[in-house]
Amino acid sequence: MQDRLQALKEEALLKIEQASDLKALQDIKVSYLGKKGPITEVLKGMGKLSPEERPVVGAYANEVRDAITSALELKISELEQAVIEEKLKKESIDVTLPGRPVRKGNAHPLTAVIEEIEDLFLTMGFTVAEGPEVETDYYNFEALNLPKDHPARDMQDSFFITEDILLRTQTSPVQARTMEKHHGRGPVKIISPGKVYRRDDDDATHSHQFMQIEGLVVDENVRLSDLKGVLETFAKKMFGEERKIRLRPSFFPFTEPSVEMDISCFKCGGKGCSICKHTGWIEILGAGMVHPNVLEMAGFDSKKYTGFAFGMGPERIAMLKYGIDDIRHFYTNDLRFLKQFKKA
16 A cells, blocks of 8 residues: 555656646646545545554555645645746836826816916906806896897897707806895906807807906906906007007997907007007907996995906917917817927
């Protein structure tokens, strides 16, 4: 029986030595040390031995089992280490290679312009106010002196969700809501940046969705000259201290009188070029004195309070400021375009 155990030991150790993978070692372990293995079968026959032989054979059987177990553990360790070393060779890092720089993100050019405008007006004492993009007909039109039958509504082909709910066509509703919150008491001094929506055919200069920044000041003795001073400061800070402005009469239902503001062309200095269409002036925004009807609907006494409002498109300002020729660049997320504005 000892000879049988010795033969099994030598046979198992040889197979362990020749094994090339972990599965083969697992098969050897089951074959020789399992419940149905030959060593177990030998031990079951120990009952036929004499009392003197049993402890000797039992001790030798345990020795054989331990030798096979140790050989298996050693071989498993060697194969696992070989797998690790092979993996390290394939995934090794050459520390002599130069490091790869981490590319830093940068502000979107439109975001940069909006933040620049916000910072400018904050220094002039304005606060930033926001409102819902899904708006009611009342705040989007009626509270701004545009009743349901007003022809000026046709200028803002709107996305209506229901008869009284729509995607806002301007950020002016924020002005109406803010004035209501003041319960007829000034001063009010806000800018309201945000996204607006109008039915339009998308092309190089038009988009059905765009950004808008509007401003509002309401207080006692607010004059058109105050509006001019604010707009002149804005133009010089955004486009250069040498810029001049001019105000042209215009029409907006919520302001009276209303004006369009132009700035002297920053490209040609007013001499005339393709940027200013050879006029020397570039139209930037619309503005005017708040209409008395708008003040009254918001709870203000129009005989005591006056105010001015203005509205501008950040896309237009960004296009002029950075020489961008297509408004669609702002929304297509083309990295070739966005990477040009790391310092914008």
